[in-house]
Amino acid sequence: MSGRKDAKVGNFVFCYTPETRELHFTPPNGTEIIIDNLVFPYGQEQIDHAIETQMSCKNKKKYGNPIAWSVEDHGDYYIFKCIVDVPGNPHKNDSRADGLLGLDLNVDHIAWSNINTTGQLIKSGVFSFDLEGKTSEQITKMIENKAVVIVDLAMKLNKPIALEKLNTTQSKVSQPYGNRKANKAMSHFAYNKMISAIKNRAEKMGVAVFDVNSAYTSQIGKIKYMKRMGISIHQAASYVIARRAMGFKETLPPVLHSLLPEKIAGLQHWAQWKWISSCLSDVRKHAFYRKELFAYDKIDSMNQLFPQGALSDFEAKGLLKVKSRKHIA
Structure with a gap:
């Protein structure tokens, strides 16, 4: 229900009293509830402040603020939401002078990477949780608790946070790495809740959050940094996210660039990563821990990236079909 800035408490239908914590409203049937x-x-403090400020405002038509409400029917319970305008924190830390804390959000954990101003990895880790079989209320509490831990870490490091601009499409919900059963059960609600919980907590504590393009972060992390840094694919993705928020460009290592077809080699690095990622998409994650990405400057085929025995017959045959620069006339 949209609010009205000229209403006594910002809304003509809903009336909330901060002192008593009572909400009065009248649905279409006319019966007061x-x-x-x-x-x-x-957000209790923000809601109380918004309503008290609105009530004390003498010229509401000019200076008042609307306060919106929504009621969600979940069968056994209802969720009440109050939407108020909250001013930005004037003391927010948005300085990247010392680096960033990059986050990769996943179905059962949040991976993080702490980097310095030159893009080097200082430390990486994981905050785990189990959402399977949980109610929406339990998921909310669990995620909000993790948001507190994450923002506390950012404050301790005195660094802002970097997140992917997640569009919560099927590609993210159906993440091919990790627990497939949990991935299938993961909903858009949980991903949106992670983002909102982290951003809300960060706003409250004065920590800036930067959104970055999510393109190929997991693939770049898997191919370029996972083995090199000795970290998981999701930690590697959080490392790429942090570096991207710092403005670093992820160019292909020379050995991969040597395999690009001529028509791809001259394109921007996004197109190059798209081609490489597509070629290696059927290779199991664990095979990348055995790849030899930095051992050579040039190779003749994708198969040479991996030592003997690292690939299955299916994977090896699939890579033999890739037409690299060698095959372009």
Whole structure:
């Protein structure tokens, strides 16, 4: 229900009293409903301040602020949401002078990487959780708790946070790495909740959050950094996210560039990573821990990236079909 800035409490239908924590509203049937002891687990102070400020505003038509409400029916329970305008934190830390904390959001954990100003990895880790079989309320609490831990880490490091611009499409929900059963059960709700919880907590604590293009972060991390840094694919993705937020460009290593067809070699690095990622998409993740990416400057085929025995027959045959620069007339 949209608010009205000229209403006494910012809304003509919903009336919330901060002192008593009572919500009064009248649905279309005309029967007044009173909700006792309505307390918000997050943002209670902001809601109280917004309503009290609106009530004390003398010229509401000019200086008032609307306060919107929504009620979601979940069968056994209802979720009440109050939407207010919150001013930005004037003391927000958005300085990248010391580096960044990059995050990669996943179905059962959040991977993080702490990098310095030159893009070097200082430390990487994982915050794990189990959302399988949990209710939306339990998921919310669990994710919000992790958001507190993550923002606390950023504050301790005195660094802002970098996140992917996730569009929560099937490609992210159906992440091919990790627990397939949990991935299938993961909903858009959980990913949106992760992003909003981290951003809300960061805003409250004065930590800036930068959104970066999510293109090929996992693939670049897997191919370029996973073995080299001795970290997981998701930690490697968080490392790429942090570097991208710092403005670093992920160029292909010379050995991969030597395999590009002529028509791809002259394109921007996004197109090059797209071609490489497509060629290596059927190779199992664990095979990349045995690849020899930095042992040579040039090779003749994709198969030479991996030592003998690292690839299955299916993978080896698939890579033999790739037409690299060698095959272009």
